[in-house]
Amino acid sequence: MLLIAICAISLGMSAQQVVRGQVTDANGEPLIGATIQPVGGGNGAATDVNGEFSLNLPYNVKTLKVSYVGYNTQELPVQPNMAITLSDSGTALDEVMVVAYGTAKKTSYTGSAEAVTNKKLELRPVTDATKALEGNVAGLQVTSASGQPGSSPVIHIRGYGSVNAYSTPLYVVDGAPFDGNLSSINPSDIESMTVLKDASAAALYGARGANGVVMITTKKGVEGRSNVMWRSTFGWSSRATKRYQHVDQKEYVQLVYEALRNEAIDNGNSWTDAEAIARASLSSQLGGEQYNPFKNYTWDTLIDANTGYVHEDAQSAWNEDWYDSVIRDNAFRHEHQLQITGGSDHAQYMMSLGYLNEDGILKTTNYERYTGRANINSQITDWLGANINASLAHSISNFSDYDGTSTSNPWYTAQFINPLLPVYLKDINGQNVYDSDGNIQYDWGEATPYGTRPGSLSDFSSLGMLMLDKAYNKRDVAGLRTGIVLGSDLAKYGWRQGLKFAVNFSMDYVNRNYMRYMNAQHGNQANAGGLMEKTNSRTQSYTFNQLLTWDRTFGEHTFGLLLGHEWYAYEYAYLLAGKTNLVEGIYELRPGTTLYEADSYSDKYRIDSWLGRINYNYGGRYFLSASLRQDKSSRFHPDHNKGTFWSVGANWRVSGEKFMQNVGWINNLSVKASYGEQGNDMLTTFYAWQSLYDLSYSNASNIGAMIASLENQNVSWEKSQNFNAGFDAILFNHRLQLNFEFYNRLTKNMLLNRPMALSTGFTGFMDNVGDMRNRGIEASIRITPVRIADFEWNITAMATKNKNKVIKLTKEAPQLISGVRVIEEGKPIYTYYMCKSAGVDPSTGHSLYWAYEKDDDGNMIEGSEFITDSYSTAANCKYYQGSREADLYGSLGTDFTWKGLTLSVLTTYSLGGKVYDSLYASEMNLWYLSSTWNKNAMRRWQKPGDVTDVPRSTIAESVLTTDRFLIDASYFAIKNITLAYALPMSWVSKLGMSGARIFGSVDNLALWTHLDGMDPQYNFTGGTDYDYSPNKTYTVGIELNFGKTYAAPAPAVNVNALNSQINDLRAQLADAQGAAADANSRLAQLQGDLDAANRALANCRNDLNAAKNAAPKVVDNSKQYMNILVHYPKSGTSITADQRANVERVANYLKSHPEATCVIKGYASSEGNEDVNVKLANGRAASVKDMLVKKYGIAANRIQAAGQGISNMFDELSWNRVSICEIIVK
Secondary structure (H helix, E strand, O other): OHHHHHHHHHHHHOOEEEEEEEEEOOOOOEOOOOEEEEEOOOOOEEOOOOOEEEEEEEOOOOEEEEEOOOEOOEEEEOOOEEEEEOOEOOOOOOOEEEEOOEEEEHHHOOOOEEEEEHHHHOOOOOOOHHHHHOOOOOOEEEOOOOOOOOOOOOEEEOOOOOOOOOOOOEEEEOOEEOOOOHHHOOHHHEEEEEEEOOHHHHHHHHHHOOOOEEEEEEOOOOOOEEEEEEEEEEEEEEEOOOOOOEOOHHHHHHHHHHHHHHHHHHOOOOHHHHHHHHHHHHHHHOOOHHHOOEOOOOHHHHEOOOOOOEOOOOOEOOOOOHHHHHEOOOEEEEEEEEEEEEEOOOEEEEEEEEEEEEEOOEOOOEEEEEEEEEEEEEEEEOOEEEEEEEEEEEEEEEOOOOOOOOOOOHHHHHHHEOOOOOOEOEOOOOOEOEOOOOOEOEOOOOOEOOEOOOOOOOOOOHHHHHHHOEEEEEEEEEEEEEEEEEEEOOHHHHHHEOEEEEEEEEEEEEEEEEEEEEOOOOOOOOOOOOEEEEEEEEEEEEEEEEEEEEEEEEOOEEEEEEEEEEEEEEEEEEEEEEEEOOOOOOOOOOOOOEEEEEEEEEEEEEEEEEEEEEEEEEOOOEEEEEEEEEEEEOOOOHHHOEEEEEEEEEEEEHHHOHHHOOOOOEEEEEEEEEEEEEEEOOOOOOOOOOOOEEOOOOEOOEOOOEEOOOOOOOOOOEEEEEEEEEEEEEEOOOOEEEEEEEEEEEEEEEEEEEEOOHHHOOOEEEEEEEEEEEEEEEEEEEEEEEEEOOEEEEEEEEEEEEEEEEEEOOOOOOEEEEOOEEEEOOOOOOEEEEEEEEEEOOOOOOEEEEEOOEOOOOOEOOOOOEEEOOHHHHHOOOEEOOOOOOOEEEEEEEEEEEOOEEEEEEEEEEEOOEEEOHHHHHHHOOOOOOEOOEHHHHHEOOOOOOOOOEOOOOOOOOOOOEHHHEEEOOEEEEEEEEEEEEOOHHHHHHHOOOEEEEEEEEEEEEEEOOOOOOOOOOOOOOOOOOOOOOEEEEEEEEEEEEEEEOOOOOOHHHHHHHHHHHHHHHHHHHHHHOOOHHHHHHHHHHHHHHHHHHHHHHHHHHEOOOOOOOOOEEEOOOEEEEEEEEEOOOOOOOOOHHHHHHHHHHHHHHHHOOOEEEEEEEEEOOOOOHHHHHHHHHHHHHHHHHHHHHOOOOOHHHEEEEEEEEOOOOOOHHHHOEEEEEEEEO
């Protein structure tokens, strides 16, 4: 009976359940080699090439732990069939960024840089990928840009860097400066974008790096994985910002009536007489009865004489919105991309084709783009590599060519038009007029017997001009990046190990054809018979560099050296011709009879550079870097064209210190600082030092020339002295990530116009005389509040505070005034300098202003301020009224992941600063009756005694520009919401696909500001203009992947088999021990079998392939694998003497197979504190890598080491204290 009971218990304990499943990432891609560990007992496993696994588990195991390097570990309840999605752990501990002339790990980088991956870029449906940087990089500001399809935004990094030179960053594509059109780069082709912010990061770009650098890296092929990707998106766009709120027809008439009454009062009439004069004047002012929509009243009876208001029963015959007539509802866009990637150990390739067709929200506008790219990398031998990256793009942009002016601009006039004016021509009864063919006629404002359109818009129709006028840009953009690399990291090359010489050549070519046609029937060129202009411009640039690098490790010392030479050449050619008196319908110049204009010119620019950098790393804890570059620029006189730029930086990885080893909640802690000097030769002219002559003014038939500028041979670089300090921290198993940086950027020798006496005939000459400072802080935080099972929630916040200050201008002119802005020493750039409103006079309705008395030097006498309604007095008393600079700006974002479903939300904000809204000012102080009033004008003063902030209604009255039109620039915007779902692999694999994803997003969903219609992101100087509104876009899309991946079988397979055998033997041994004495012989036999199995498992631990020189396993003839184990004592991370032979075997194999790489996975047993065990696992992986690098000279870049945490692969706890060295032979 005892034997039967023991057998029953044994059978119960050995009862197993089969668990199968698949592990994928958030995009549905299988994760190969993910570790599946049962919590509480049983054997673990690793996923295969399809991300699938199968386990036999005891029924008492209820939970599985799933882990993979770079992804968040999950514990999940056991189910027979499991679909497991692991989420990215965020910024990896050893995240590699593309930086100047190389790459760098984020944790050890001495400079300030931030990378944005393609996962974030693909969330935004944009034609220009730089728009997607907004909200993803601290310290970076992006304008909203025009809503014209194909337009590009303006980017500033850490404030304004100059007054007259460019303040925008340098763009570098695949290692070379880019001079093409940014919108010609298909965002789908981009792998990552890195923003370099300080001197340590950007000084190697010398003369062009002072305003920061944006590094764009395109996608490359992936070794061992071939994939065909197709993505299609479909979207619908509308206006993103609200419209300005305008008065309706009755309110408009009311305001005109009051303005006419107020004018009559100013002319000395009584209130009653003034009202009668105003009623009688309405017809002449508002276009006669032709433009009176209220057909049940005439103009002179429309105002009730008893109330002074428009009759309530006045009925309008038309109420046509000009804006609605020129706008497309739900403008359609569609985009399609085909991408093919793959490769072997010798060559990798990426090829792509893209097509985009996007309608603008303004009728007739459209952007169409075709792109193609091929990126090939080849490792010809172990000492020779080559690469070529070629791209082509063709785009056509149809647009309205009036976006920069207020007159004849369909977008502007359609929004700010007098609401009484119809879109379509009306008869005297208010009915539409049709031509003989039955076509409805536009109202061009032509005179009729019943009246003429009021205001300044004669012979104009927004809709008509859109239909009749044409403009397009056609661009052809070609790019080439190619090079060869000589050298190797293999130890067999002895002293040449790590020594490489690269030769790179790049070329950018842009050919632009522009056509502008103004019709012969209506508008500005009707009398000339129409006008056509055609422009051809061509940009060519070349970069040729030679780079010598040396990277070696000696013990705990790692050195990286760079020496190089670079030549850059830029050429631009421009050709323009225009004719009038055209043949209708032929959009060519030849039929035109009259030459309107002709022009051509060319520019050339060269930079010759020498550069160098040294990086030093001690023990993975202390990092030093220094860089130096000398540029020789053609923009300056040969005696002053050389500039030397440099930087130094340091990074201390505190978490790598021994005293931090037991601090389990700190994954990484780094402190860094840098200082350096950068240059800026990106002036507004290529010839700043030269004396130039303007040859465009001929004298009759003779050549004419006028001297336009004076020579100054000493003109040279603007220089930025840049200090940066901060820290990076990753805490609580990547649940909390912190970044903080302080910067101080001093721009010296700014190029300004030094004034001269007007008697010389010149206003001044260019000279390096100005200084300006930007000082600020940047902070970002990423929190993971929830990370359980298949669900993860992340929150990201960024904040930047920048303080700009002009330090020095010229002695002759310490103040530069331009309109309502001033650049003055001691003030932020573009400080508002204007009159100050004191409200409205309750008795008269006139504007009141603050004024003050001045001393002999023109300065305000303290305590002398007073209020006046005098225009001339107040005009001479101006105040500093702040600037556009925000007090704080940044972004807030969150994302959720649940199995294959992801939701991300990105918002941006800005607090403080002011915008001078000139559009709002013009609609509050009407000058012409072809325009309209803002709704806020209804708060106007109407009669004596009224207390309000809006003066009385007037027309064409001179008023001072005051702070009344400075609007708080604070805003909050929802930039993007994206919802995506990766279909389960069990579904898509049946269709022969390796992945499928559907997604939907909305871009520029909402914007909250202090004034409807105003776009506070239009620019950084604090103004508004007549450009199109940015777009709000709803997008849906699908992405399909067809591919195959080659990878290793799970190393745990043999271990699992042995564990299973041991468990069976133990069960049989237990049976034998409880049996009668006659089973002693059987017991001895089983004991022997058990010992033999234990020895077999020990051998497997030391070498899963069971032999030192055993041939590795072959998988799909693409990759070969072998595994060697290194064991540790309890709580130990040092390699003991008996285990060093195993490390040596790894080293020997790597030396004899230079193409091989090694992945080291460290483990700890389940006993003890979990945090300590995680540290032990990390330390064990690192110990093997350190010995391989320091003792045996294996290149560090061939080894990847990472702790995997607690292991339950082996039943014996001690056997789980191990590092598994997985050698991959390509």
